Amino acid sequence: MSKNDISMSVIRRLPRYYRFLSELDEQKVERISSNRLAQIMNVTASQVRQDLNCFGGFGQQGYGYSVSQLRLEIRRILGLNHRYQAVLLGAGNFGTAVAGYINFPKLGFELIGCFDTDKEKIGRSIGKLVIMDEAELDSFCRAHRVDTAILCIPKQNVENSLERLYRQGVKSYWNFSHFDITSKHKDVVVENVHLSDSLMTLCYRITNAGEQQ
Amino acid sequence: MSKNDISMSVIRRLPRYYRFLSELDEQKVERISSNRLAQIMNVTASQVRQDLNCFGGFGQQGYGYSVSQLRLEIRRILGLNHRYQAVLLGAGNFGTAVAGYINFPKLGFELIGCFDTDKEKIGRSIGKLVIMDEAELDSFCRAHRVDTAILCIPKQNVENSLERLYRQGVKSYWNFSHFDITSKHKDVVVENVHLSDSLMTLCYRITNAGEQQ
DNA sequence: TAGATTGTTAATCGATTAACAATC
DNA sequence: TAGATTGTTAATCGATTAACAATC
Numbered sequence: 001m002s003k004n005d006i007s008m009s010v011i012r013r014l015p016r017y018y019r020f021l022s023e024l025d026e027q028k029v030e031r032i033s034s035n036r037l038a039q040i041m042n043v044t045a046s047q048v049r050q051d052l053n054c055f056g057g058f059g060q061q062g063y064g065y066s067v068s069q070l071r072l073e074i075r076r077i078l079g080l081n082h083r084y085q086a087v088l089l090g091a092g093n094f095g096t097a098v099a100g101y102i103n104f105p106k107l108g109f110e111l112i113g114c115f116d117t118d119k120e121k122i123g124r125s126i127g128k129l130v131i132m133d134e135a136e137l138d139s140f141c142r143a144h145r146v147d148t149a150i151l152c153i154p155k156q157n158v159e160n161s162l163e164r165l166y167r168q169g170v171k172s173y174w175n176f177s178h179f180d181i182t183s184k185h186k187d188v189v190v191e192n193v194h195l196s197d198s199l200m201t202l203c204y205r206i207t208n209a210g211e212q213q
Numbered sequence: 214m215s216k217n218d219i220s221m222s223v224i225r226r227l228p229r230y231y232r233f234l235s236e237l238d239e240q241k242v243e244r245i246s247s248n249r250l251a252q253i254m255n256v257t258a259s260q261v262r263q264d265l266n267c268f269g270g271f272g273q274q275g276y277g278y279s280v281s282q283l284r285l286e287i288r289r290i291l292g293l294n295h296r297y298q299a300v301l302l303g304a305g306n307f308g309t310a311v312a313g314y315i316n317f318p319k320l321g322f323e324l325i326g327c328f329d330t331d332k333e334k335i336g337r338s339i340g341k342l343v344i345m346d347e348a349e350l351d352s353f354c355r356a357h358r359v360d361t362a363i364l365c366i367p368k369q370n371v372e373n374s375l376e377r378l379y380r381q382g383v384k385s386y387w388n389f390s391h392f393d394i395t396s397k398h399k400d401v402v403v404e405n406v407h408l409s410d411s412l413m414t415l416c417y418r419i420t421n422a423g424e425q426q
Numbered sequence: 427t428a429g430a431t432t433g434t435t436a437a438t439c440g441a442t443t444a445a446c447a448a449t450c
Numbered sequence: 451t452a453g454a455t456t457g458t459t460a461a462t463c464g465a466t467t468a469a470c471a472a473t474c
Binding site: 062 | 442443444449
């Protein structure tokens with residue numbers, strides 16, 4: 001309830017705070033002022049203080065913020081201490097790379113299954129996991145708690161997979177497919193990652209460089 | 214100059230318009246109203262009209278927009294007809310997967326070189342390209358026009374690579390490393406893609422589900 | 427012409443920044 | 451205590467939405 005009013009703009013900045021604070025913590029920096037943190041992160045001190053105050057008064061007047069303490073607070077707020085169970089749908093080059101690239105346990109997740117429809121891929125292994133036939137997805141979901149699905153499948157298969165997943169109670173999706181998931185169910189949470197959108201934006205900015213700020 | 218005042222919010226929505234229009238075009242839809250397009254894209258019709266009007270009056274009162282024409286306009290605005298030359302730094306699993314996953318020519322780019330420091334990887338091929346020693350990056354840049362660098366390297370190497378690249382005239386970066394690029398040079402364009410930030414945001418939203426809108 | 431739908435201005439809403447009193 | 455820096459309110463800025471006259 002109390003977190004009801006946190007805007008997406010603030011939420012999306014939290015991981016960035018977390019990253020910078022983790023780095024400062026590694027460098028054994030003990031305390032930091034909103035001013036200094038803002039400088040490092042290239043934002044305003046006002047924004048830092050406003051953002052942090054959405055969640056509570058973590059600082060101390062005249063002193064600043066304890067780096068390690070603030071880091072842990074944000075860690076808790078983000079929920080990184082969880083171990084949400086995720087499955088990967090689509091074990092192609094990209095899906096496999098994402099599975100290997102991301103340090104799931106550090107980010108609140110655990111990868112517990114990989115699926116593909118391609119007979120060629122089924123049986124191969126990704127890390128400690130063996131790629132399963134996507135036909136087995138439903139029974140797998142019944143046998144395990146599956147919180148999240150990572151979607152690295154072709155766009156024409158997404159709607160179908162989504163429906164199956166939702167029916168099995170999977171309600172959060174990390175979506176890399178070229179399909180925009182906008183669920184009608186309000187208990188669903190989606191992160192759409194459109195890499196090509198990002199590249200197109202870069203293209204725009206190169207093309208129109210000098211004209212922008 | 215005229216594009217000086219286009220806000221980042223609008224720019225970041227352009228690729229999404231482009232995707233939806235491309236799909237409609239494939240489905241042979243000839244014309245569309247801002248209302249219908251808004252409905253499909255889950256935004257307001259006002260926003261659609263405002264956004265498009267930043268670049269010119271592409272519609273016709275009483276009729277709507279020609280899908281194929283509007284698509285081409287956005288394509289032109291994004292600069293997708295260019296063929297910016299890009300190099301990949303860091304040919305690990307992830308870099309390789311990105312190189313294979315992205316259809317560069319369709320997005321205004323062409324991948325012309327891949328580099329790594331790992332002797333194991335040098336000499337292997339990615340598609341039609343052979344992975345080169347990163348030591349040869351500078352001479353490669355002098356021999357070819359390199360517009361963009363795709364960074365899939367460990368964060369501790371980023372600052373160093375950036376300096377070399379900038380000195381060679383490479384001024385745009387598609388950054389996947391866990392390092393936030395914020396250049397002091399105003400002729401530099403960067404797209405930072407932080408996949409783990411996206412996953413942390415998902416974690417937050419799962420953890421606080423029901424409390425958000 | 428009448429109906430539809432744009433382009434555009436005005437109103438609203440939300441996010442960011444500035445300022446400063448509270449307080450460590 | 452004096453200096454520093456937060457937490458928080460108020461002011462500003464920008465983005466989104468609503469409304470409607472223009473026009474096809």
